[in-house]
Amino acid sequence: MSTDQRIVVTGVGATTPLGGTAAQTWDALLAGESGARPLEQDWVQEYDLPITFAASIKQDPGEVLKRVEIRRMDPTSQYAIIAAREAWADAGEPGVEPERLAVAIGTGIGGVQTLLAQYDVLKEKGPRRVYPLTVPMLMPNTASGNVSLDLGARAGAHTTVSACASGAESMGYAADMIRSGRADVVVAGGTEAAIHPLPIAGFASMQALSKRNDDPTAASRPYDTERDGFVLGEGAAVIVLESYEHAKARGARIYAELASIGMSSDAHHITAPEPEGAGASRAMLEAVTRAGLEPKDISHINAHATSTPVGDIAEYNAIRRAFGDATEDMAVTATKSMTGHLLGAAGALENVITILTVHHRLIPATINLDNQDPAIKLDVVHGEHRKLPGGDIAALNNSFGFGGHNIALVVKSV
Numbered sequence: 001m002s003t004d005q006r007i008v009v010t011g012v013g014a015t016t017p018l019g020g021t022a023a024q025t026w027d028a029l030l031a032g033e034s035g036a037r038p039l040e041q042d043w044v045q046e047y048d049l050p051i052t053f054a055a056s057i058k059q060d061p062g063e064v065l066k067r068v069e070i071r072r073m074d075p076t077s078q079y080a081i082i083a084a085r086e087a088w089a090d091a092g093e094p095g096v097e098p099e100r101l102a103v104a105i106g107t108g109i110g111g112v113q114t115l116l117a118q119y120d121v122l123k124e125k126g127p128r129r130v131y132p133l134t135v136p137m138l139m140p141n142t143a144s145g146n147v148s149l150d151l152g153a154r155a156g157a158h159t160t161v162s163a164c165a166s167g168a169e170s171m172g173y174a175a176d177m178i179r180s181g182r183a184d185v186v187v188a189g190g191t192e193a194a195i196h197p198l199p200i201a202g203f204a205s206m207q208a209l210s211k212r213n214d215d216p217t218a219a220s221r222p223y224d225t226e227r228d229g230f231v232l233g234e235g236a237a238v239i240v241l242e243s244y245e246h247a248k249a250r251g252a253r254i255y256a257e258l259a260s261i262g263m264s265s266d267a268h269h270i271t272a273p274e275p276e277g278a279g280a281s282r283a284m285l286e287a288v289t290r291a292g293l294e295p296k297d298i299s300h301i302n303a304h305a306t307s308t309p310v311g312d313i314a315e316y317n318a319i320r321r322a323f324g325d326a327t328e329d330m331a332v333t334a335t336k337s338m339t340g341h342l343l344g345a346a347g348a349l350e351n352v353i354t355i356l357t358v359h360h361r362l363i364p365a366t367i368n369l370d371n372q373d374p375a376i377k378l379d380v381v382h383g384e385h386r387k388l389p390g391g392d393i394a395a396l397n398n399s400f401g402f403g404g405h406n407i408a409l410v411v412k413s414v
Contacts, residue, residue: 011091020059055340108344163401168347172261277318
C-alpha cells in the first residue's frame with residue numbers, strides 16, 4: 001500500500017448525447033456540436049410538459065446490446081455496460097485476478113425509469129403484473145453490480161450517490177481503492193437515465209431548466225448573459241484505472257494520471273451552492289495539494305458550469321477564491337454547452353473529457369457563448385478549440401451536486 005502511488009488511466013468509454021463511443025463524443029466536442037434535441041416521445045404532449053427538449057442519448061442501446069440485456073436492465077445499467085465494455089477493451093482487457101478487480105459506478109438517481117414505469121403497471125394492472133426484476137433494476141447500485149457481473153470483478157462493486165458529483169466521486173474513490181491496496185485495477189465512472197416526465201417536470205418546476213424549446217441547440221450556454229438554466233442529458237462514461245507500475249509492467253497505453261481528488265460539502269442549502277464558493281474552493285485546493293502541486297500549476301479547468309444564472313457565478317467565485325489572480329490566466333471550458341447536464345454521469349463524462357484534453361493537448365471550445373457575463377472574468381475557450389502547450393500539464397475538473405457535494409479531480413500528463 002502506498003498513499004503516494006501514481007494512478008493512471010489506461011482505458012476510456014462513453015455513450016453520450018454526442019456519440020455512442022468516447023471517440024465519437026470527443027470528435028463531436030472538437031467540432032462544437034450540440035447534443036440537445038427535441039423530445040419525440042408521446043408523453044411530452046400527454047403531460048403538456050413545459051420543456052420539450054433534452055440531450056438524449058445519440059446511439060440506441062439496442063444497437064449494441066442483446067435483447068435480453070435490454071429486457072433485464074434499466075437504461076442506467078445499459079449505458080454503464082456499454083461504456084464499461086468500451087473502456088475495458090480500450091485498456092487491452094487487463095489480465096488481473098478477479099479478486100483484484102473492482103468497480104465503482106456512480107449515479108444521481110438510479111433506475112428511475114423502471115421505478116416509475118412499474119408503478120404505472122401497479123396502478124393500471126395490479127401487483128401480479130409488476131415485472132419480477134423491478135427491484136434489482138431500480139436500485140441505485142444496479143449499474144455497478146451489472147458491470148461487476150459482466151467483467152467478473154470481485155474486489156468490490158461500489159456506488160457513489162452524491163447527485164451531480166456522483167460520477168467524479170466514483171473515480172476519485174476508485175483511485176483511493178488502488179492506493180489503499182484493495183484492488184489493482186478499478187473500472188470507474190457514472191451513469192444516468194432520467195429523461196422522463198417526472199424528473200423533467202420536477203426540474204422545470206424549480207426553474208432549473210432552460211426554456212428554449214424553440215432552439216434546443218442554443219439552450220445550454222454557460223457564462224453567457226442570456227443563460228437561463230441547464231439542459232437535461234443522459235448517458236454514461238467510464239475509465240479503467242491502475243497503478244503506473246501495473247500499467248507499465250503490462251505495456252499498457254496510458255492516457256493520463258488521475259493525480260488526486262478533493263472533497264468538501266457546503267452545508268448551506270439542499271439545492272443552491274454556497275454563493276461565495278467557500279466549500280467548492282476547499283475541494284479544489286485539497287485536490288491541488290494532494291496532487292503535490294501549487295495553484296499556479298493548474299493550466300486548465302473543465303468547469304461544472306451548468307448554465308444556470310446562480311450556479312455559474314458561484315463556481316466562478318470559488319475558482320477565484322482558490323486561485324486568486326491566476327484565475328484569469330487559466331483556460332476554462334464548459335462542455336455542458338454541448339453535452340447537456342448528465343446529472344450523476346456529468347462528472348464522469350467531464351473527467352473523461354479532461355483526460356482526453358490532457359492526452360491530446362486540445363481543449364474543446366465552449367459553444368453558445370455570444371456575450372460573456374462581465375461578472376465572470378475567466379479565460380473561456382470559445383469559438384475554436386485551443387492547443388495546450390508542451391511539457392507537463394495539470395488540469396482540474398469540477399463537479400458539484402445538490403446537497404452541497406463538491407468534488408475536484410486533478411489530471412496530469414504522463
